[in-house]
Amino acid sequence: MNSPIDLMRRQVSELHQELVRYGLVVWTAGNVSARVPGKDLLVIKPSGVPYDELSPRNMIVCDLDGTVVEGDHSPSSDTAAHAYVYRHMPEVGGVVHTHSTYASAWAARGEAVPCVLTAMADEFGAAIPVGPFALIGDDSIGMGIVETLQGHRSPAVLMKSHGVFTIGKDAKAAVKAAVMCEDVARTVHISRQLGEPLPIAQDDIDRLNHRYRTVYGQRPAAR
Numbered sequence: 250m251n252s253p254i255d256l257m258r259r260q261v262s263e264l265h266q267e268l269v270r271y272g273l274v275v276w277t278a279g280n281v282s283a284r285v286p287g288k289d290l291l292v293i294k295p296s297g298v299p300y301d302e303l304s305p306r307n308m309i310v311c312d313l314d315g316t317v318v319e320g321d322h323s324p325s326s327d328t329a330a331h332a333y334v335y336r337h338m339p340e341v342g343g344v345v346h347t348h349s350t351y352a353s354a355w356a357a358r359g360e361a362v363p364c365v366l367t368a369m370a371d372e373f374g375a376a377i378p379v380g381p382f383a384l385i386g387d388d389s390i391g392m393g394i395v396e397t398l399q400g401h402r403s404p405a406v407l408m409k410s411h412g413v414f415t416i417g418k419d420a421k422a423a424v425k426a427a428v429m430c431e432d433v434a435r436t437v438h439i440s441r442q443l444g445e446p447l448p449i450a451q452d453d454i455d456r457l458n459h460r461y462r463t464v465y466g467q468r469p470a471a472r
């Protein structure tokens with residue numbers, strides 16, 4: 250079975266294990282979703298199922314209003330936020346949410362992580378911004394994510410007093426952003442213990458980000 254939905258079920262199921270591998274989640278917190286290419290559907294984690302028990306089969310398929318189309322469980326309680334992002338940011342193919350420790354510690358203070366490392370300039374191109382405090386249950390979280398990230402270079406937002414949401418062109422890119430977000434939140438936190446991290450000039454941030462987006466990485470070999 251290789252339909253686009255089946256491929257996304259497998260991909261989303263496997264990517265949840267990356268959240269575990271990188272230590273970004275505990276218990277059943279956190280979730281990954283992917284847009285199904287060419288369809289107004291998303292695939293997301295079921296609510297309350299332990300990470301060890303996740304499989305392609307128990308992933309939930311929803312429409313972009315968050316209504317279940319296929320699945321035996323309820324979808325993640327964050328489905329409305331994911332669905333809101335897909336409805337309002339057509340370029341987004343994947344969304345990740347975690348309460349990873351260091352990033353959430355910044356979120357608890359409502360403080361953006363300043364862009365003081367070249368790796369941050371590469372991946373985030375700016376400070377990692379803070380989004381509004383929002384309660385679960387309606388579109389407030391989704392609206393906060395979209396308002397903060399639309400037109401922003403950063404693929405990650407620290408939702409105040411809550412945790413991290415990241416976006417990407419696909420679910421793997423969103424997972425990568427979640428991993429990098431925790432990594433730089435941790436490093437900048439540690440740096441802060443002995444002083445104030447040095448700023449990087451905006452010009453240099455711009456150059457690094459541009460190079461990372463356009464030059465860095467493996468390109469297909471010319472034939």
Ligand SMILES: [Zn+2]
Nearest residue numbers: 346348411412
């Ligand atoms: Zn949460």
